[in-house]
Amino acid sequence: xxxxxxxxxxxxxxxxxxxxxxxxxxxxxxxxxxxxxxxxxxxxxxxxxxxxxxxxxxxxxxxxxxxxxxxxxxxxxxxxxxxxxxxxxxxxxxxxxxxxxxxxxxxxxxxxxxxxxxxxxxxxxxxxxxxxxxxxxxxxxxxxxxxxxxxxxxxxxxxxxxxxxxxxxxxxxxxxxxxxxxxxxxxxxxxxxxxxxxxxxxxxxxxxxxxxxxxxxxxxxxxxxxxxxxxxxxxxxxxxxxxxxxxxxxxxxxxxxxxxxx
Amino acid sequence: xxxxxxxxxxxxxxxxxxxxxxxxxxxxxxxxxxxxxxxxxxxxxxxxxxxxxxxxxxxxxxxxxxxxxxxxxxxxxxxxxxxxxxxxxxxxxxxxxxxxxxxxxxxxxxxxxxxxxxxxxxxxxxxxxxxxxxxxxxxxxxxxxxxxxxxxxxxxxxxxxxxxxxxxxxxxxxxxxxxxxxxxxxxxxxxxxxxxxxxxxxxxxxxxxxxxxxxxxxxxxxxxxxxxxxxxxxxxxxxxxxxxxxxxxxxxxxx
Numbered sequence: 090x091x092x093x094x095x096x097x098x099x100x101x102x103x104x105x106x107x108x109x110x111x112x113x114x115x116x117x118x119x120x121x122x123x124x125x126x127x128x129x130x131x132x133x134x135x136x137x138x139x140x141x142x143x144x145x146x147x148x149x150x151x152x153x154x155x156x157x158x159x160x161x162x163x164x165x166x167x168x169x170x171x172x173x174x175x176x177x178x179x180x181x182x183x184x185x186x187x188x189x190x191x192x193x194x195x196x197x198x199x200x201x202x203x204x205x206x207x208x209x210x211x212x213x214x215x216x217x218x219x220x221x222x223x224x225x226x227x228x229x230x231x232x233x234x235x236x237x238x239x240x241x242x243x244x245x246x247x248x249x250x251x252x253x254x255x256x257x258x259x260x261x262x263x264x265x266x267x268x269x270x271x272x273x274x275x276x277x278x279x280x281x282x283x284x285x286x287x288x289x290x291x292x293x294x295x296x297x298x299x300x301x302x303x304x305x306x307x308x309x310x311x312x313x314x315x316x317x318x319x320x321x322x323x324x325x326x327x328x329x330x331x332x333x334x335x336x337x338x339x340x341x342x343x344x345x346x347x348x349x350x351x
Numbered sequence: 352x353x354x355x356x357x358x359x360x361x362x363x364x365x366x367x368x369x370x371x372x373x374x375x376x377x378x379x380x381x382x383x384x385x386x387x388x389x390x391x392x393x394x395x396x397x398x399x400x401x402x403x404x405x406x407x408x409x410x411x412x413x414x415x416x417x418x419x420x421x422x423x424x425x426x427x428x429x430x431x432x433x434x435x436x437x438x439x440x441x442x443x444x445x446x447x448x449x450x451x452x453x454x455x456x457x458x459x460x461x462x463x464x465x466x467x468x469x470x471x472x473x474x475x476x477x478x479x480x481x482x483x484x485x486x487x488x489x490x491x492x493x494x495x496x497x498x499x500x501x502x503x504x505x506x507x508x509x510x511x512x513x514x515x516x517x518x519x520x521x522x523x524x525x526x527x528x529x530x531x532x533x534x535x536x537x538x539x540x541x542x543x544x545x546x547x548x549x550x551x552x553x554x555x556x557x558x559x560x561x562x563x564x565x566x567x568x569x570x571x572x573x574x575x576x577x578x579x580x581x582x583x584x585x586x587x588x589x590x591x592x593x594x595x596x597x598x599x600x601x602x603x604x605x606x
Contacts, residue, residue, distance in 0.1 A: 246442075248442050249442045249444075251436070251438070252442045253459070254412060255410050255436040255507065256455065256507055257433070257459055257460060262459060266444075266455070266458075266459070270444065345446075
């Protein structure tokens with residue numbers, strides 16, 4: 090039977106109410122930050138107030154935009170490759186145990202190599218352009234996608250497997266009908282982790298050497314003590330990551346709700 | 352097709368368990384049984400007696416046993432025999448609508464889904480699911496979910512139905528409704544039914560014949576023919592004949 094809609098609505102209201110809390114905290118934080126900077130008369134090159142930061146964003150908007158586009162391009166390209174690889178390897182490892190046993194440790198090792206070492210190496214091998222950044226983003230993002238996806242793909246329900254087998258389903262068919270849909274929520278949690286990594290990944294690789302991008306813009310701001318610009322840069326990175334995250338969440342809501350093959 | 356079940360000298364031993372002393376754990380020991388075509392037979396036994404394993408063997412899910420099994424003329428060890436199989440857990444896929452859950456056997460067989468969707472409309476009503484075709488399992492009551500699972504089981508296209516405690520997780524009232532309703536459907540469509548349960552009243556109420564199994568290693572201790580006429584009435588529980596049946600079942604359970 091249908092669940093009582095009333096309680097559903099109440100729950101929704103309550104959740105909406107709770108989601109305001111982080112916004113309030115953020116506003117309070119910004120307010121105290123500004124107040125503290127004003128009160129103690131802190132030099133803007135040490136700690137700029139929020140107003141100075143927003144002014145910096147406004148003043149530098151044209152320059153920021155070109156850098157944003159470069160970084161976003163790298164992040165999205167890397168993310169695209171990572172999603173493709175993550176899904177392919179997730180499926181392979183979820184379906185085939187030998188593949189999982191062979192690849193899993195290697196995947197873990199790729200995550201233990203410090204990026205701060207890899208980025209300059211890639212700069213030596215591939216130059217200062219687009220490609221090395223994309224590789225770094227791929228390295229950071231494909232791991233959470235493939236691992237969370239695999240983990241949900243191998244969750245087995247003995248009764249469900251039995252029923253499907255009696256119905257005459259092959260191993261692959263069982264996998265397609267029961268396991269893949271069951272693992273989609275896992276895939277999306279991996280995606281959410283990956284998108285939050287993607288912008289940061291691109292920025293870190295730009296630090297080491299790039300012609301354009303938020304990362305190199307950040308190092309320039311740092312070396313010339315334009316602390317407000319540095320903060321502006323960080324603010325943009327946060328916003329970009331949040332937007333990507335929200336986007337994945339929206340797709341998930343649409344997609345996971347609608348899975349139905351008949 | 353002949354839809355009888357014949358089992359001869361079935362033995363099964365689990366090996367490689369943690370507390371194994373080398374001889375293995377006997378699960379089934381010398382099980383012999385015959386179910387006539389279109390007969391409704393219950394297997395009653397204490398939990399862990401191997402009755403679920405027996406159904407698994409008949410369904411072709413377990414092959415590591417000794418003895419002979421024939422479904423009609425086919426041995427499920429060597430040839431896939433289509434059977435209908437149902438468990439206590441409804442195993443409905445939460446991301447599918449009721450209708451697409453029910454149609455799963457046809458989808459797996461690569462049957463004509465469009466045609467099937469039209470053809471099963473009367474069955475949907477008969478199974479009391481009309482109007483709920485597009486609901487997700489979580490939106491349905493326990494009884495409805497189990498009826499959906501039973502309809503899906505029915506569409507598995509075998510003439511033999513293996514039901515493993517299908518109503519075990521339901522509350523008493525829903526279970527009685529489901530029993531009445533299973534008898535009704537069975538009366539209309541007549542398949543061979545092998546019904547596993549640990550509920551004595553359920554076994555007597557539903558079956559033509561009750562087989563009682565012993566504790567592990569399970570074997571058939573005895574069988575009781577239930578001669579109440581169909582359709583069965585709940586009031587038969589008050590007759591002396593009913594008490595006799597129950598008494599002999601209890602006796603077999605103890606030995």
